[in-house]
Amino acid sequence: METLKPLLAEHPFFEGLEPRHLDLIVGCATNVRFDAGTFIFREGEEANAFYIIRHGQVALEIFVPQRGPITIETIGQGEVLGWSWLFPPYHWHFDARAVTLTRAIALDGKCLRTKCEEDHDLGYQLVKRFAHIIMQRLQATRLQLLDVYGVHS
Amino acid sequence: MMGASGIQVGDVVVIERAHLERLFDALRQRGYQIVGPTVRDEAIIYDLLTSAEDLPIGWTDEQDGGYYRLKRRNDEAVFGYAVGPHSWKKFVHPPALRLWRAERENGRFRVIEETEMGPPFAFIGVRSCELHALAIQDKIFLEGAFVDPVYKARRSGAFIVAVNCGQAGGTCFCASMNTGPRVTFGFDLALTELLDAERHEFIVEVGTERGAELLGDVPCRAANDAERAAVDELVAKTAAHMGRTMETGDIKELLYRHYEHPRWDDVARRCLTCGNCTMVCPTCFCTTVEEVTDLSGQRAERWRKWDSCFTLDFTYLAGGRVRASAKARYRQWMTHKLATWIDQFGTSGCVGCGRCITWCPVAIDITEEVRAIRESERTESAPSPGKEQ
Amino acid sequence: MVPHPYRVRRRRRETHDTFTLELQPASREGTAQEKPIMRGESAEWDIPATASQPLSTIPAFLPGQFNMLYVFGVGEVPISISGDPADPTTVVHTIRAVGTVTTALRQLRPGDMVGVRGPFGSHWPLSDAEGNDVVLIAGGIGLAPLRPAVYRILAERVKYGRVVLLYGTRTPADILYRRELARWRGHFDFDVLITVDHALGNWRGNVGVVTTLIARAPFDPLNTVAMICGPEVMMRFAARELVRRGVPAERIFISMERNMKCAIGFCGHCQFGPTFVCKDGPVFPYRSVKDLLTIREL
Numbered sequence: 001m002e003t004l005k006p007l008l009a010e011h012p013f014f015e016g017l018e019p020r021h022l023d024l025i026v027g028c029a030t031n032v033r034f035d036a037g038t039f040i041f042r043e044g045e046e047a048n049a050f051y052i053i054r055h056g057q058v059a060l061e062i063f064v065p066q067r068g069p070i071t072i073e074t075i076g077q078g079e080v081l082g083w084s085w086l087f088p089p090y091h092w093h094f095d096a097r098a099v100t101l102t103r104a105i106a107l108d109g110k111c112l113r114t115k116c117e118e119d120h121d122l123g124y125q126l127v128k129r130f131a132h133i134i135m136q137r138l139q140a141t142r143l144q145l146l147d148v149y150g151v152h153s
Numbered sequence: 154m155m156g157a158s159g160i161q162v163g164d165v166v167v168i169e170r171a172h173l174e175r176l177f178d179a180l181r182q183r184g185y186q187i188v189g190p191t192v193r194d195e196a197i198i199y200d201l202l203t204s205a206e207d208l209p210i211g212w213t214d215e216q217d218g219g220y221y222r223l224k225r226r227n228d229e230a231v232f233g234y235a236v237g238p239h240s241w242k243k244f245v246h247p248p249a250l251r252l253w254r255a256e257r258e259n260g261r262f263r264v265i266e267e268t269e270m271g272p273p274f275a276f277i278g279v280r281s282c283e284l285h286a287l288a289i290q291d292k293i294f295l296e297g298a299f300v301d302p303v304y305k306a307r308r309s310g311a312f313i314v315a316v317n318c319g320q321a322g323g324t325c326f327c328a329s330m331n332t333g334p335r336v337t338f339g340f341d342l343a344l345t346e347l348l349d350a351e352r353h354e355f356i357v358e359v360g361t362e363r364g365a366e367l368l369g370d371v372p373c374r375a376a377n378d379a380e381r382a383a384v385d386e387l388v389a390k391t392a393a394h395m396g397r398t399m400e401t402g403d404i405k406e407l408l409y410r411h412y413e414h415p416r417w418d419d420v421a422r423r424c425l426t427c428g429n430c431t432m433v434c435p436t437c438f439c440t441t442v443e444e445v446t447d448l449s450g451q452r453a454e455r456w457r458k459w460d461s462c463f464t465l466d467f468t469y470l471a472g473g474r475v476r477a478s479a480k481a482r483y484r485q486w487m488t489h490k491l492a493t494w495i496d497q498f499g500t501s502g503c504v505g506c507g508r509c510i511t512w513c514p515v516a517i518d519i520t521e522e523v524r525a526i527r528e529s530e531r532t533e534s535a536p537s538p539g540k541e542q
Numbered sequence: 543m544v545p546h547p548y549r550v551r552r553r554r555r556e557t558h559d560t561f562t563l564e565l566q567p568a569s570r571e572g573t574a575q576e577k578p579i580m581r582g583e584s585a586e587w588d589i590p591a592t593a594s595q596p597l598s599t600i601p602a603f604l605p606g607q608f609n610m611l612y613v614f615g616v617g618e619v620p621i622s623i624s625g626d627p628a629d630p631t632t633v634v635h636t637i638r639a640v641g642t643v644t645t646a647l648r649q650l651r652p653g654d655m656v657g658v659r660g661p662f663g664s665h666w667p668l669s670d671a672e673g674n675d676v677v678l679i680a681g682g683i684g685l686a687p688l689r690p691a692v693y694r695i696l697a698e699r700v701k702y703g704r705v706v707l708l709y710g711t712r713t714p715a716d717i718l719y720r721r722e723l724a725r726w727r728g729h730f731d732f733d734v735l736i737t738v739d740h741a742l743g744n745w746r747g748n749v750g751v752v753t754t755l756i757a758r759a760p761f762d763p764l765n766t767v768a769m770i771c772g773p774e775v776m777m778r779f780a781a782r783e784l785v786r787r788g789v790p791a792e793r794i795f796i797s798m799e800r801n802m803k804c805a806i807g808f809c810g811h812c813q814f815g816p817t818f819v820c821k822d823g824p825v826f827p828y829r830s831v832k833d834l835l836t837i838r839e840l
Binding site: 252253255257260261262263264266293294297298299301302412413438439440441442444446450453455460462467468469470471472475476477478480481485489492493496497 | 543544545547568614615616617618638640641644653654655657799800801803804806807808809810811813815816818821837838839840
């Protein structure tokens with residue numbers, strides 16, 4: 001586990017976190033790898049982790065009957081995947097599929113949820129960071145909804 | 154500099170009313186097409202004149218917001234009215250103009266340039282506000298990176314007989330815009346009409362050598378001090394009787410501060426977006442270009458026509474129109490006229506002639522719109538009454 | 543105000559609604575030597591200039607400028623120049639067929655004539671950008687006006703720091719210049735990141751708006767010049783994201799689009815606040831138009 005600490009400490013997502021909080025988080029981290037085409041999680045499954053993508057590309061997809069899988073967005077190197085682990089009822093809303101070979105650090109959501117309940121300072125730090133990511137994704141999604149390249153009249 | 158007549162630039166002479174026709178003769182002899190005010194369709198418009206008798210002799214006008222009526226004067230004044238719906242831009246910047254044409258042959262086409270150029274114009278009865286308007290259009294068509302050859306030819310050849318206004322119109326506010334009523338530049342000859350029981354004559358200031366030269370063919374004598382003083386008096390009286398006023402201090406910043414203002418919604422409820430204001434405005438210069446083809450498809454012509462920022466298609470782009478609402482279009486017009494014009498050309502686009510007020514079918518008044526926005530600031534910053542008890 | 547006669551030398555389909563025309567000057571009267579020659583699948587038109595009939599051509603352009611293209615019997619339309627500034631004889635335009643004139647331009651075939659006036663307007667600040675990282679952000683057809691900048695940068699690559707092109711389109715099928723993008727990507731010192739707004743599961747590239755690429759792009763915000771071209775909303779969001787990453791607003795440039803009839807400041811149609819897009823633009827420093835961009839229906 002200790003080998004993951006410098007990786008996490010360097011990641012922008014954890015920037016500015018107190019060492020004691022980082023120690024708690026490292027305790028919940030594991031190294032994972034997904035071959036191209038494999039699913040990291042699927043819609044409806046229990047959401048018990050989030051991922052810091054170290055390498056590769058992940059597509060968030062939804063399967064639409066008659067149309068097939070549609071990619072909502074892609075998440076790449078250095079970015080964070082998954083926030084449903086933080087909010088009840090802790091189920092994934094989309095499928096996440098590795099588009100290419102993907103290496104990531106998985107953070108155990110159950111473990112982190114418990115630690116956040118025990119240490120609200122840690123909880124605040126994590127929720128603040130996720131809120132920022134959610135805000136950015138929401139803004140991007142709003143822009144995507146505008147369909148700016150389409151012809152409108 | 155002495156002309157053949159002995160008259161010099163800067164001289165002030167007197168032409169009797171009876172000799173006005175001689176001025177026309179002299180212009181005609183020099184090859185000018187004479188254009189000036191004349192009565193048509195119950196308005197004073199600008200058109201080709203054959204004689205001084207075509208001028209609106211004995212007529213005046215009553216003007217107010219959305220209101221224009223001709224009225225008989227109780228004298229035979231020649232220039233006893235304010236400006237009408239026309240302006241000189243229709244001669245220097247024609248309402249419709251063929252730019253070039255193209256002919257198709259053997260799967261290719263050939264472009265044929267226009268070389269049209271009629272005889273030069275002599276403009277009779279150009280008011281001070283109109284000289285300012287011409288100078289403003291000069292900045293657009295002559296003084297930028299590109300020069301409009303049509304405007305240049307028509308403008309530079311024109312002989313200008315200006316007139317000092319002996320009375321202000323009901324919608325005039327040149328005194329507010331510093332564009333009149335006294336003619337100060339840009340003329341060959343500047344006339345002031347003096348008419349009372351003893352006399353009917355024109356005090357003429359000579360602005361150019363060609364003006365001086367022309368007077369060699371017109372009977373005239375040097376003006377005396379009393380006559381010069383009469384001109385000052387008359388113009389001062391006109392300046393004191395402006396039908397409208399506009400406070401122009403800080404006006405660019407004022408409008409830039411208020412791109413968003415409830416007054417734009419208010420005026421948009423009244424505005425018909427008919428574009429009359431842009432057509433009568435002596436400085437509005439916008440045009441569109443239309444492709445005109447014949448039935449055989451072998452000939453095409455490019456026609457430049459006056460356009461108005463009040464039309465929906467003015468800002469058409471694939472996917473929509475930039476200024477779709479009436480509010481945005483009125484705001485564009487007024488903000489351009491009074492504010493962005495200053496950034497673009499170093500001068501206001503408004504000369505205070507009042508045409509846009511008179512010819513607006515719903516009497517929208519640019520001076521009122523400015524006042525409303527200005528006063529809203531004063532109300533905001535003023536302490537609200539009745540709060541301190 | 544009178545166009546120069548040009549002929550379509552080559553026409554290439556880029557996407558379902560977008561195509562590229564290569565134009566070469568035509569003699570005013572036409573000569574017998576003018577005939578199409580077949581090269582592969584497409585006919586090309588070669589026009590020999592004769593000493594007795596010098597060809598009437600437009601002057602050389604700077605990346606970011608535009609021309610007015612005239613179609614006989616239809617009309618004239620402003621189109622950005624998308625060719626190589628180092629090749630002054632060929633005028634290249636990538637055009638999206640969305641209106642009457644652009645649809646008529648799509649009907650043109652090699653040998654057909656068009657009128658060309660230009661080049662007009664301001665250009666990308668490529669000289670000022672020397673010594674800096676360069677971030678090019680294109681949305682949709684917005685890649686076309688940036689392509690001459692790419693050519694110039696690649697031709698003078700040593701003058702610039704890191705160079706990255708961020709390109710977003712609606713779907714994978716809307717991506718322009720695929721082959722060239724692949725070639726540019728092949729340069730070890732030229733990053734190309736592409737994303738699409740919408741994709742099916744078989745697309746292996748990025749999905750998301752082009753602004754999401756800004757955070758992933760390698761550049762030094764304090765020593766960067768950014769050039770953005772695309773729909774107005776996309777440019778607004780992209781510029782804001784660059785500022786958030788630390789790029790000074792005066793080093794961000796955007797290319798505006800407005801209705802134009804004359805391209806020389808006479809017709810008044812392209813006014814954008816106090817500016818004329820035809821002569822003050824189309825390329826503006828973001829700082830100078832930032833506030834205007836937020837005024838509705840300006």
